[in-house]
Amino acid sequence: MPELPEVEVVTQSLIKRIKNCKINSVKVYNRSLRYKVPFQFEKYLKNKIIKNIRRKSKYIIFEFNYNNYLILHLGMSGTLHIPQMKSGISNLSFYQSPQIPIKHNHVIFNFVKYKLIYNDPRRFGYFKILKNKQEFDMYFTRIGPEALDRKFNLNYLLNKINNRKKNIKNFLLDQKIVSGIGNIYVNEILFKSKILPSKSVRKLSILDLKKILKFSRSVLRYAIRQGGSSIKDFKGLSGNNGKFQTRFKVYNRDKKYCLSRNCNGVIKKIYISNRSTFLCNLCQN
DNA sequence: CCGTTAACCTGAGAGC
DNA sequence: TGCTCTCAGGTTAACG
Numbered sequence: 001m002p003e004l005p006e007v008e009v010v011t012q013s014l015i016k017r018i019k020n021c022k023i024n025s026v027k028v029y030n031r032s033l034r035y036k037v038p039f040q041f042e043k044y045l046k047n048k049i050i051k052n053i054r055r056k057s058k059y060i061i062f063e064f065n066y067n068n069y070l071i072l073h074l075g076m077s078g079t080l081h082i083p084q085m086k087s088g089i090s091n092l093s094f095y096q097s098p099q100i101p102i103k104h105n106h107v108i109f110n111f112v113k114y115k116l117i118y119n120d121p122r123r124f125g126y127f128k129i130l131k132n133k134q135e136f137d138m139y140f141t142r143i144g145p146e147a148l149d150r151k152f153n154l155n156y157l158l159n160k161i162n163n164r165k166k167n168i169k170n171f172l173l174d175q176k177i178v179s180g181i182g183n184i185y186v187n188e189i190l191f192k193s194k195i196l197p198s199k200s201v202r203k204l205s206i207l208d209l210k211k212i213l214k215f216s217r218s219v220l221r222y223a224i225r226q227g228g229s230s231i232k233d234f235k236g237l238s239g240n241n242g243k244f245q246t247r248f249k250v251y252n253r254d255k256k257y258c259l260s261r262n263c264n265g266v267i268k269k270i271y272i273s274n275r276s277t278f279l280c281n282l283c284q285n
Numbered sequence: 286c287c288g289t290t291a292a293c294c295t296g297a298g299a300g301c
Numbered sequence: 302t303g304c305t306c307t308c309a310g311g312t313t314a315a316c317g
Contacts, residue, residue: 003310003311006310032294034294058311073312075310075312077295077309077310120294122296124294165287165288166287182311251310274289275309276308276309287317288317289316289317290315290316292313292315293311293314296308296309297307297309298306299306300304300307301303
């Protein structure tokens with residue numbers, strides 16, 4: 001499901017609801033996620049207080065005391081859900097359906113007032129426990145700076161490009177290079193930058209790179225303000241759907257008219273490394 | 286080292 | 302209605 005904006009919306013929702021709450025118990029119904037849920041998982045989390053929740057690229061980080069962390073990656077279809085409790089506390093649901101989809105509820109965290117449910121039909125998501133600052137830092141060496149970070153700048157890009165011949169789309173999707181951008185937003189960013197997704201990074205001008213930096217930030221920030229994208233049934237804390245999907249310029253707009261002013265082009269769908277790619281041949285080159 | 290592909294899963298929707 | 306096929310917001314091991 002989620003790229004950086006959706007994970008940010010979920011994280012902000014969680015902060016409002018379960019920051020400073022104690023995990024009374026954890027129940028794992030299916031340990032076969034992307035990586036096996038470890039055996040000590042339930043025991044380890046029992047009675048831990050969530051001191052803070054934050055996001056790093058597409059990861060949600062639950063922070064406990066003494067530099068203990070729980071990392072959650074939502075994969076393609078992972079969602080979190082807080083069902084309505086008798087106390088009258090409102091629903092926190094990332095589904096449009098009022099019913100909780102029980103079948104793929106794999107992990108449930110029990111708090112005093114809430115249950116937090118992890119649901120994931122495809123099971124590409126996963127949890128990871130990190131027991132100290134060193135493990136934490138080590139873990140995140142796998143990803144590059146996130147797209148909203150100042151470290152993602154012109155010098156960094158020039159260094160990373162260094163004569164590679166990868167196309168710009170795969171380059172931006174490579175989380176080791178820059179993290180947080182996924183298949184929706186990479187299409188939108190390249191459209192705004194007026195650059196063809198298939199273009200080799202070594203052929204990009206300095207101006208191109210500046211546009212990529214600028215629009216990476218503006219598109220992601222705007223998507224966050226819009227509450228993320230709801231392609232299927234993503235919802236934030238307030239129960240509102242994300243609205244960014246109504247702002248798509250190219251994603252899922254195959255055969256529709258290009259929305260650029262004074263452009264008579266039609267959005268085309270192609271495949272790059274087996275992933276759908278949307279572009280306007282007239283605007284992007 | 287670099288770039289690409291297959292694989293991990295289930296469900297929704299299209300086409301017949 | 303039901304079958305088969307393709308595709309989906311991600312990551313990464315394996316390969317040439």
